[in-house]
Amino acid sequence: MTASPGVAPLEPAARDALAELLLSVADDEFVIGFWDSEWTGIAPMLEEDVATSSIAQDEIGHAKALYELLAELTDDDPDRIAFGRELADYRHAALLNHARGDWAFSVARRYLYETADAVRLTALASSAHDGLAALAGKMRREETYHMLHADAWIRRLADGEGRDRLVTALFALWADAQEVFAPLEAGDRLVRDGWLPQPMSDLHAAWVARVRPILEPIVGDLPSLDSTPDGRRRRTDDFAWLHGEFTRVSGSEEGALW
């Protein structure tokens, strides 16, 4: 890999640590983008169809930027990272293992993810890694609207006939939502080097403190749960299906350029 002028190449352990962090965020954005794009054409109304599809595209755009940063770091190809991995090599949080479900389920998941992502991005925007900090800052500007959109829907569903479905979905997803903050193997090092300004456990606590007062009036008491060491490694049949979908075109003609 050619280092940027004035920037010393990272030693392998440091590079691997940063790569693990970048991949976890990139895969989250990539996979939720693909799940939400499953609503294109069938969202509850035309306007919402366009909005949901556009937000899904935004997430894919964030994933693209992150994969590019990662590819530069590891001297790889962003398309290969996105589409060329085996099922077991994806590192998204277990929250994103589930199929889109009904509308309330997708809204519940988007809300849980957007709130968690907001906490994470706020931390990453002050990362000691300049490239990542700049990208996180840029992503936040767009995610603000995603957050407002998800929040608008949560409040509407909580207040209407969708309430039961929303409550069911939030309970079903609550445990896996904690896994956005699942510990990274290189977590200690990432914090020590300032690339991840706060430990995942701190970010997790900040997120729980933020969503509990919003969600508990809707669903009642939510259990206090920890994230788990394999929170980014568990895979499901739902995701196996999605993986088959999003690799179908790239897999049909290996090495093709588009």
Added chain:
Amino acid sequence: MIHAGNVNAADDELAMHYAREFYGRRGESHRLWIVAREAITELDDPDLLKPPFDRSHKKPGGYIIKHKLEAAKQRAATEADES
């Protein structure tokens, strides 16, 4: 300011999101003004907008200023050289 189009939405808040996605998602807008249909005062009387009389005297056509403009530019350039 141009009329971008319309959206159907349950309320103002969702209308803002839908307007953003319909008319701003490709970076084509600098600002969006979102107004409920019932808040719009419409003026569509053809007698006001397309009156029956000749209006050519209200248009700036008919004045040939090209030569005057060129002469003025030359004059300005000459004056600048002299100073």
